[in-house]
Structure formats: structure tokens, C-alpha cells
Amino acid sequence: MRATFCSAFCLYYINLGDYIYVANDAGPNYLYQNNGNETFSEIGLYANAAVAETGLPQASMGVDFADYDNDGDPDGFLTHFSGECSTLYRNLGQGLFEDYTKLVGLWQPTYIYR
Ligand SMILES: [Ca+2]
Ligand SMILES: [Ca+2]
Numbered sequence: 001m002r003a004t005f006c007s008a009f010c011l012y013y014i015n016l017g018d019y020i021y022v023a024n025d026a027g028p029n030y031l032y033q034n035n036g037n038e039t040f041s042e043i044g045l046y047a048n049a050a051v052a053e054t055g056l057p058q059a060s061m062g063v064d065f066a067d068y069d070n071d072g073d074p075d076g077f078l079t080h081f082s083g084e085c086s087t088l089y090r091n092l093g094q095g096l097f098e099d100y101t102k103l104v105g106l107w108q109p110t111y112i113y114r
Contacts, residue, residue, distance in 0.1 A: 019095070021049070023060035023078055033095060049076060049089050053099035058084050067091075075100075082112040 018034030028050035032040035044050030051057045059081035065074040073091035080086065085107050089097040101107050 021063055021065070021076060023063040024057075025059050025061070025081075026057075028057045029060055029063075029078070031095075043095065047095050047097055048099070049097040052087055053101065058087060080110070083109050085109050 018036070020030075020032040020040065022030040022032070024030065029044055030042050031044040031047050031049050033043050034040055058078070060078050061081060062079040063076060065076050067073060068075050068077070068088070069090065071091075073093050075091045076087075076089040076097065078087045078089070085101060088100045088104055088106055090100040091097055
């Protein structure tokens with residue numbers, strides 16, 4: 001696995017079959033695909049699940065996967081540092097995702113904690 005930079009522990013394992021999603025504070029997030037031979041390949045950018053629709057990474061703080069649209073594929077929801085919006089990655093199947101944050105109206109940034 002690649003080195004990560006997390007000011008807080010932001011590592012989550014999900015059961016997408018054979019994938020592990022790692023939410024990184026600083027930098028793109030990682031999506032590891034099981035190669036079936038006891039190794040994993042990092043495919044986050046290829047799968048379109050590493051950075052926001054803007055192409056920029058977000059300061060990820062938490063992640064969970066659930067099938068919000070009931071199509072059988074688990075979708076990813078990430079929270080980020082204050083001042084950034086949360087991100088919804090819709091699972092298109094075949095290990096590919098699309099940023100649906102704006103489409104579902106979740107694009108507004110969270111409030112800064114004071
Ligand atoms: Ca991140
Ligand atoms: Ca789904």
C-alpha cells in the first residue's frame with residue numbers, strides 16, 4: 001500500500017467485493033482493488049473516486065459506503081474538513097464512480113467549527 005497523510009485516522013475498509021477505500025486528509029483518496037493473488041492495485045484516479053469533480057483533492061475526514069440509489073452497487077459518501085462540501089460518489093459498476101454531489105444538492109460547504 002502507498003503512504004498516506006492523515007492528521008486524523010481516516011482509513012475505512014468497505015465491502016465492494018474486493019476493494020478497500022482509504023480516505024486521506026491531505027491528497028487524493030485511494031481505492032485498492034484486489035488482484036486475486038494476495039496483492040492490491042491502487043485505482044482511485046482511474047475509478048474516478050480519488051478527487052472531487054473539480055479535479056482537486058479534499059481533506060477527507062470520514063467515509064462510508066451504502067447503496068443510496070438502490071441499484072445494487074454501494075456508493076461512497078465522504079465528509080471533509082470544515083469549509084468543504086461532502087462528496088457523494090455514485091457507483092457506476094465495474095469499479096467506476098461518478099461525483100454526484102451537485103446532482104443531489106450536497107455541494108454546499110460545511111460550516112467552520114468555532
Ligand atoms: Ca482526500
Ligand atoms: Ca448504488
